[in-house]
Amino acid sequence: MFRIGDFSRIARVSCRLLRYYDEISLLSPHYVDGDSGYRYYSAAQLPRLNRILVLRELGLSLGQIARVMEDNLSPSELRAMLLLRRSDVERAVEAESDRLRLIEVSIAQIDNNGELSTDDVIMRSEPAHLFLSLRRTVDSFAHARVLIRELHEAVHGRVHSSALGSLVAVAHATEFEADLFDVEIGFTLTETVPVAPTGLILRELEPMHTAAVCVRVGPPEHAHLVTGRIGAFVEASGYELAGSNREFFLQRPRLDHTEDWVVEMQFPIRKRRVIPAQGQAGTLTAPVQFE
Amino acid sequence: MFRIGDFSRIARVSCRLLRYYDEISLLSPHYVDGDSGYRYYSAAQLPRLNRILVLRELGLSLGQIARVMEDNLSPSELRAMLLLRRSDVERAVEAESDRLRLIEVSIAQIDNNGELSTDDVIMRSEPAHLFLSLRRTVDSFAHARVLIRELHEAVHGRVHSSALGSLVAVAHATEFEADLFDVEIGFTLTETVPVAPTGLILRELEPMHTAAVCVRVGPPEHAHLVTGRIGAFVEASGYELAGSNREFFLQRPRLDHTEDWVVEMQFPIRKRRVIPAQGQAGTLTAPVQFE
DNA sequence: CTTGACTCTCCCGTAACGGTAAACTTTAGG
DNA sequence: CCTAAAGTTTACCGTTACGGGAGAGTCAAG
Structure with a gap:
């Protein structure tokens, strides 16, 4: 005793x-x-x-x-618990490894740029939305304001404003340097609406399993800065782009004050199967280009 | 807003x-x-x-x-924090990987034996102790009782009983099948004592950085069961023996009731550099032999 | 003006313990 | 036998990063 x-x-x-x-x-x-x-x-x-x-x-x-x-549990039940636990630990190892890579990307960022500039790019999932839109091919992305006005006129009076969600612009072009932009602009909907023969498209805005998103406060002319940042981040963290990106307007935009726009840029991404440079943080010196 | x-x-x-x-x-x-x-x-x-x-x-x-x-921290300070964090995560990944291997060993145990029999082998570190001992070569490990009596007589009256810690037996032989055992038996000490010319050895009992330990309740004749279990565990979990083992008597043993002995067996171990079978749990079917 | 949706603060709960306080018990020494 | 030191008890608070819920107050639309 x-x-x-x-x-x-x-x-x-x-x-x-x-x-x-x-x-x-x-x-x-x-x-x-x-x-x-x-x-x-x-x-x-x-x-x-x-x-x-x-x-x-x-x-x-x-x-x-x-x-x-407490009860003398049967070995098979214990085995089942251990199998469960094993898969949990496997997931944990993978999660920690991912985290490790993100940390190394951040350190490399500081070493290259002198500061951490990718800090506001975040990864999350994005659900599907009901989407009511117009689609046009325009020659300048700044032309968007005209499209937004057109959309407003098409929607005005036909859809109750309580059913309208956020304004969204989808960039269907995959070539960022092209002279023509295939743009779709519309509203997310909280409930389904009858779509009269107005040229409006009613569809599902695809969910994104994994999205790199970044909030931009400022006019559309600054979009390329954010685009580059997201691209660099995606590239460096072992992901790749997986479809067309889009912009969520977090505030109803005032068309004549583009400098006040608050826009969340969303890029669908997926894990790259081949990870090119598996080196240490300091070795990632080659400039990372978007796309 | x-x-x-x-x-x-x-x-x-x-x-x-x-x-x-x-x-x-x-x-x-x-x-x-x-x-x-x-x-x-x-x-x-x-x-x-x-x-x-x-x-x-x-x-x-x-x-x-x-x-x-809050303050705009300098990039180099942030970098230092990230480096710190990185090493933490690296350790976490390694710890989880080790855990994963232990789990797989346990599952394999159940698959082979029908139950989890290694469950009372545990790994931890063991500190150094001051040690006052006798060393003999005997032909039978059951001869230990005689040695213990001899030790008692040598120590009696020369060392204050408050300075005495636990009784420990060190098995210096590395060949488990040999007919001769090189055994050292003594007490750990809580303070240093003068060692008169009595044949007693005063030395440091080496610490074990990592030890596989298992508590045995029963006579020394049952030791081989525990030995085998520890050996199988050590083998299967990617470690190897790293020195001579020893037995800590957790209760002062009564020499005439060996069946009441409560002994903790301690085996120093280290990670194997080469891990032979890196397979799934179910593939570990070859019988695992000790040493 | 009402009603429903929204928000507030405050408190409790998580997992697995560590730390500390105030009161009590045991043991060793004289 | 007495005392002092060491050991032990219960009880409460703290940890991390929030989630859940109660009860009361606030806002916006019809």
Whole structure:
């Protein structure tokens, strides 16, 4: 019979931990003195404690460990738990590895540029939306204002304003240097509407499983700065573009004050299967070009 | 100006998170109504929020993120933080990979044996101890009782009992099948003592950086069972033996009741440089032999 | 003016313990 | 036998980064 301090020294765990495991009934002392409340442990409890510690090291939660310990769980059930745990750990390893690459990209950014400029590019998923739009091919992206006005006129009076969501511009062109832009501009909808013969398209705006997004505050003339930044980020972090990008207007734009526009640029991306340069942070010196 | 709900939808984060970041002064609203307490956010705050989210994704704590954000931290300081973070993540990846291998070993154990029998072998480090001992070569490990008696007589009266720690037996032989055992038996000491010319050795019992330990309750005749289990565990988890093993007596042994002995067996181990079979859990079918 | 949607603050809960305080018990030494 | 030191008890708070919910107040549209 050991008092808690001796037992903790023998088992190399803290007294606090033993009391905690007693509290949650994971490992109760062999005997508790009724008067003093002193806990007394026997050496025969060491195997149980060690088993707990081993399972803990495998990453099982104390709740799971309790299930393993209390009834003598069948080996196959334990096996199932371990399989579950294994897939969790596999995912965790992959997630941490991804994180590691992102960190290295950021360090390389600082080394090359003197500062961290990709800091506002973020990756997330984007759900599908119901979308009511106009599609045109124009010769200048600044022409967008005209399109927006046209869209407003087409929509005005036909759709209740409470059904309208955000203004979205989809860039269907994949060549960024081309002289012609295939642009689709419309509103997301919160409910379906009848589409009269107005030239308006009613469709689903595709969801993006993974999107690199960046918020731009300023006129469309500055878009290429953000575009380049996103491109560099996507390139460096082992992804590639996976479709046409689009711009979400987070504020209803005032057509005559383009410098106040608040636009979220969204680029669908996917993991590259081949990762070209797997080197250290400092070795990523070649200038990274977009597309 | 957006109310918190709109802003949360735009930024794709929860209201709760925005309130929390306000509370810890990480991202305060552009304006707070004095009467109602309503928070109003401006679109111009999105870049800051996104930067926060990016840093969070890199795994920085909110405290670190706050330091990055509040003063405009110099890029080199940020770089240092990222380097620190990188080494943390590298360690995390390695730790999770180790864990993954342990899990796979456990699954393979169940598949081969029908149950998890290595469950009470645990890995930890063992500190150095001051050690006062006798060393003999005997022809049978069961001869240990005689040695213990001899040790008691040598120590009795010369060392104050408060200075005595645990009884330890060191097996210096590396060949487990040999007929002769080179055994050293002694006590750990809590303070240094004068060693009279008694044949006793005063030395440091080497620490073990990594040890596989297992508690055995029972007579020394059962030691080989535990030995085999530890060996199989060590072999399967990518380690190898790295020196002579020893037995810590967790209870002062009663010489005439060997069946009550509570002994912790400690084997120093190190990572194998070459990992032979890197296969899946189910493929580990060859019987694993000790040494 | 009402009603429904929105927002506020405040408190509790998470997992797995560590730290500390105030009171009590045991043990060793004289 | 007495005292002092060491050990132990319960109880409460803190950690991280939020999520959930209660009860009360606020805003906007019809």
